[in-house]
Amino acid sequence: MTRGLTSTIALAGLFILVGIDIWVTPPNPYQSPPLVAFGSGFSASGGFCGNLLNEISTTVPGQ
Amino acid sequence: MRILRVPSADFMMRMVLFRIALILTALILVVLVSLFSGVRFGIMLLAGFGFGVVLEGLRFGFAGPWRAMILHREPAGILAQLLAIGLVACVAIPMLAAHPTELSGAQAPIGWAMIGGAFVFGAAMQIILGCGSGTLVNAGSGNPVSLVALPFFALGSFAGAYHIFWWTDLGTLPIITLKGGTGLVATLIGLIVTAGIFFMLGKKGSRGLPRRYIIAAILIAVLAICNLLVAGQPWGVVYGLGLWAAKGAVMLGFDISSSIFWAASSSVGRLNSSVLTDYTSLTNIGMVIGAVGVSVWRNRDLSQPVPSYPLRTWFAVIVAGLALGYASRLAFGCNVGAFFSGISTGSLHGWVWFIAAFMGAFLGIRIRFFVGLEPS
Numbered sequence: 044m045t046r047g048l049t050s051t052i053a054l055a056g057l058f059i060l061v062g063i064d065i066w067v068t069p070p071n072p073y074q075s076p077p078l079v080a081f082g083s084g085f086s087a088s089g090g091f092c093g094n095l096l097n098e099i100s101t102t103v104p105g106q
Numbered sequence: 107m108r109i110l111r112v113p114s115a116d117f118m119m120r121m122v123l124f125r126i127a128l129i130l131t132a133l134i135l136v137v138l139v140s141l142f143s144g145v146r147f148g149i150m151l152l153a154g155f156g157f158g159v160v161l162e163g164l165r166f167g168f169a170g171p172w173r174a175m176i177l178h179r180e181p182a183g184i185l186a187q188l189l190a191i192g193l194v195a196c197v198a199i200p201m202l203a204a205h206p207t208e209l210s211g212a213q214a215p216i217g218w219a220m221i222g223g224a225f226v227f228g229a230a231m232q233i234i235l236g237c238g239s240g241t242l243v244n245a246g247s248g249n250p251v252s253l254v255a256l257p258f259f260a261l262g263s264f265a266g267a268y269h270i271f272w273w274t275d276l277g278t279l280p281i282i283t284l285k286g287g288t289g290l291v292a293t294l295i296g297l298i299v300t301a302g303i304f305f306m307l308g309k310k311g312s313r314g315l316p317r318r319y320i321i322a323a324i325l326i327a328v329l330a331i332c333n334l335l336v337a338g339q340p341w342g343v344v345y346g347l348g349l350w351a352a353k354g355a356v357m358l359g360f361d362i363s364s365s366i367f368w369a370a371s372s373s374v375g376r377l378n379s380s381v382l383t384d385y386t387s388l389t390n391i392g393m394v395i396g397a398v399g400v401s402v403w404r405n406r407d408l409s410q411p412v413p414s415y416p417l418r419t420w421f422a423v424i425v426a427g428l429a430l431g432y433a434s435r436l437a438f439g440c441n442v443g444a445f446f447s448g449i450s451t452g453s454l455h456g457w458v459w460f461i462a463a464f465m466g467a468f469l470g471i472r473i474r475f476f477v478g479l480e481p482s
Contacts, residue, residue: 044411044412045248045408045409045410045411045412046247046248046249046250046401046407046408046409046410046411046412047248047408047409048248048412049245049248049249049250049253049412050246050247050248050398050401050408052253053245053246053248053253053256053394053398054246054394054395054398056257057391057394057395060350060381061381061382061391063357064353064380064381064382065380065382067353067357068353068378068379068380069380070142070143070144070147070379070380070382070383072141072142072143072144074144075143075144075145075146075147075383076144076146077146078145078146078149078336079146079149079335079336080146080208080209080335080336080337080338080339081201081205081208081209081334081335081336081338082205082208083208083338084207084208085208085338086207086208086338087207087208087209087210087337087338087339088338088372089337089338089339089384089385089386090345090346090349090372090373090376090384090385090386091210091212091339091340091342091345091385091386091443092263092342092343092344092345092348092386092434092435092438092439092440092443092444093212093213093214093340093342093438093439093443093444093447093448093453093455
């Protein structure tokens with residue numbers, strides 16, 4: 044077995060994951076945000092591993 | 107006598123065409139994501155490709171340099187990491203101060219679970235010799251250890267987020283951020299002092315920064331700044347992996363509504379949206395594909411045989427993968443989200459993360475020998 048096989052498995056796994064996700068939750072290009080967040084006037088809203096406490100505290104009462 | 111084989115003109119031409127096809131494939135993927143999700147998300151995928159290409163192409167990483175420092179007193183890799191962080195900080199900290207609504211840093215509180223999580227992450231990343239970004243890039247380049255660890259990393263990240271509030275209830279400080287001009291100066295002084303300590307501890311003759319490290323540090327810094335400006339948030343890894351596992355759990359019919367984190371409206375919103383609209387997912391996907399691309403481009407890496415390991419090694423890899431994911435959620439990020447992005451956006455937790463994870467790395471290196479991932 045070569046690294047070519049393991050690399051192919053990684054790539055295939057990734058495409059399967061994305062494929063299933065597109066099937067279950069298809070993206071909607073008409074809801075896309077402005078090109079760049081900087082200068083857009085909109086608040087940053089993406090998920091991030093470091094800011095979950097702030098995020099939850101504004102969305103879950105009592106937290 | 108060694109005979110040098112000169113590639114034929116036909117072979118060279120085929121390689122050039124093959125490489126052009128690789129670049130075109132990457133660009134087509136970016137265009138498809140731009141068309142079906144939005145141009146911003148296409149740019150984020152492109153940034154992910156960039157991270158993958160730089161990390162794999164220039165052999166730049168986090169776990170390896172820490173190991174080189176601990177085992178061989180070679181500080182070059184860590185010095186390059188600190189250089190990249192400093193470059194990002196010079197742009198990110200003033201921009202965050204000027205645009206606090208549109209841009210958010212990697213700010214998180216210091217706490218018991220955060221420190222413990224960083225320590226465990228530092229140990230686990232030495233066991234599999236791959237951190238958050240490293241596991242993705244290594245899996246893409248055909249490393250079987252990272253390939254096995256990656257799905258468990260995702261499961262661990264999902265579980266860590268599931269339990270996060272139990273852990274944070276053990277005690278956390280308020281978020282402490284180094285802001286504005288003073289914050290930038292304090293961050294740069296911290297980075298210079300840290301670099302000085304590693305330089306002094308380093309072995310004579312191995313303290314200099316190789317050119318590839320300098321180039322990699324600059325390119326990673328440029329990509330990280332792009333990430334911040336385009337997405338409005340810093341470069342991260344772990345959130346995306348946890349989201350993939352959470353989506354899988356929901357699809358398989360698991361009820362995750364008992365988790366405060368995953369039941370929050372913001373999380374539910376992301377669970378019901380495409381991963382092609384999640385910034386960390388896109389850069390993660392891009393990193394794997396970018397690493398695959400570099401390996402294919404080199405035309406020799408992928409023909410290398412995969413090493414075989416005993417069963418106990420694979421068991422250790424699975425446990426380390428789970429620990430990487432779980433611990434990084436408690437630590438509010440991995441080497442990318444907490445160490446790199448935390449420090450470069452002025453969060454004090456990034457510094458504490460670095461100290462705790464570096465201490466954990468000493469333990470991880472010993473465990474790596476013990477579980478058969480290293481010749482004794």
